Amino acid sequence: MAQILYEAIDTKEKPYALYALERQGRAHETWGAPMQDSSAAVTLPNGWAVLVAADGVGSCPKADVGSRLATESVVKYLADRVGTMKDASALPELLRAAYEHACRAIRARAVRDGEEARAYGTTLHTAVFTGSGLYFGHVGDGGILALTAKGEYRSLTTPMKGDDGQSVIPLMAGPEHWVFGQAEEELQSVLLCTDGVYDTLCPPVLRRLNGGMERALAGYFLSPYAFDWRGTEIENNLSEMAACFAAPDPAAFCPRLVSMLAQGGEAGPAERFLLREMWPDRLSPMYLEQIQDDITAVGLIRTDRLPQARPMADYTPPDWREINRAIDSALYGARRSPDPVPPIRAGRRLLPKNWRSGLRQMAKRIKYWRM
């Protein structure tokens, strides 16, 4: 059983709840590799909160040290400078300075250990919640998701990958790769996650098709109804959430989904929707279980209000059966011969001469799929 770390941050008298969940990847556990993710969530004296999630780049020998150093440096730097601020206008510059500070800390450690700084490769996602706004910094894959006050789900960042679609752009790649921003809408909640969680909630194929995400799964981490902050035992609530995170169990997972779908209303329609539209073959918490990489989720959910209710249909999961069919068709359709299948001639070109325009046509077709 993978090790689960979870932390309920004391937010009594604060208008929000904070949590941090970490699970060591099964692949890392099997190979005896250390946990390479790192995370933190702290409240500050002025009532603001700082959230950080970092994912050590697997191929870097000191990735675990890099992610921990980056997290600790950024949290300390921001806590020391932001904790008594009242005006958020300096936050973008402070976030950039915090990233530079993290780089310096890693370089100093590399010199001390006689290693190259790039051996400490890590992603780094940071958010500062000020009560009325959210400022963030981002580099690498994984990213930051949010639920707006209007009840809409958004990805505030785009995962950064190299040209090959696999390599990750790490913190040490330099300031020109770092992205800083401010949420443009009023937010209900925010989630910082490493690629294991991010890619499950926002599978790459959905991102490319219509920028979509698995809203029901995202809601599990972001919706105040799913989190049930009204419960008096926030620690128990979080431990249940962590248990689902580790080994998703329908008996524990479904009540959260029903609560999220009901949005404070009757459970009956939500239960029926879950049974009819979601559970049988479209949505599964087992997705979380199948993640082999280390996974980390750090969240903030406002507890002083609720988001606008959305129609239940908004949570209908994508039709993966249809999407898989369409992907198959795009990948092999052009090359498949009509039935009966004639023998394949030796010497046939792998792709037609005009394969580039063919791909463009495929992409055009895909654009019109609706989930």
Next chain:
Amino acid sequence: MSQMPWNNEDVRKQIIQINEEGGGGLIVHQAEPHVACCLLVDTSSSMRGEKLRRLNAALAEFKQQVCEDPLSARRVDVCVIEFNDEPSVVTPFCPIREFEAPVLTAKRCTGMGKGIRFALEAVHEQVHQYHTLGVECYQPFVVMLTDGAPTDDISQIPAMIRECEQAGRYGRLRFHAIGVGDEDQVNYQVLNQLCHRVVKLQENDFSSLFRWISQSMQIISHSQAGVGTPPIQPLSKNMVLPWND
């Protein structure tokens, strides 16, 4: 959870029942990550006879071996490229479950350099398609089988393979060179220059080789896309794998 609207024990039972019966995500999964497996086969005249007969027989069993694992059956894409005078595609990339084993015939020289170049380009195109569609993929797996020495220029090829293997977070592909047949016939010096994953296949034991490739596909399919590939061990005394991944 006491304040959550979840008091209906019947619904709870139904959910658990659906899950136990294989619903709840086991019926349809998110878009599957893919792994491109390219078999690059030397069909020069020296392969004629027993070697090619046994290779064709092993190829015919390959699909079934991979598809024994349902996850691999959904994730593996395979193509067969041959090289003799010129390289050519015998079977374009297709899902392994739809793979129809070709019957290879031998002819003329060993244009290994052209063959490798052609295979790397084919794999690159396939991976590019995955990315265009937003489909996750594992490190592509290239297996070259040869029983001789190249008859064309391969001076640029080792660098090309190295570049393809080293680029990216975990390397873009894994290239394997399989020497088939007598040691004095196969030029292992050349194969060792090409890549570090050189396998000596003894007694023309293609059956073991393809079982090993199938097992490799299963190991890869069960790993996390983008997190590197776990170590893969030889399956038979007829396979000598001197490297350690």
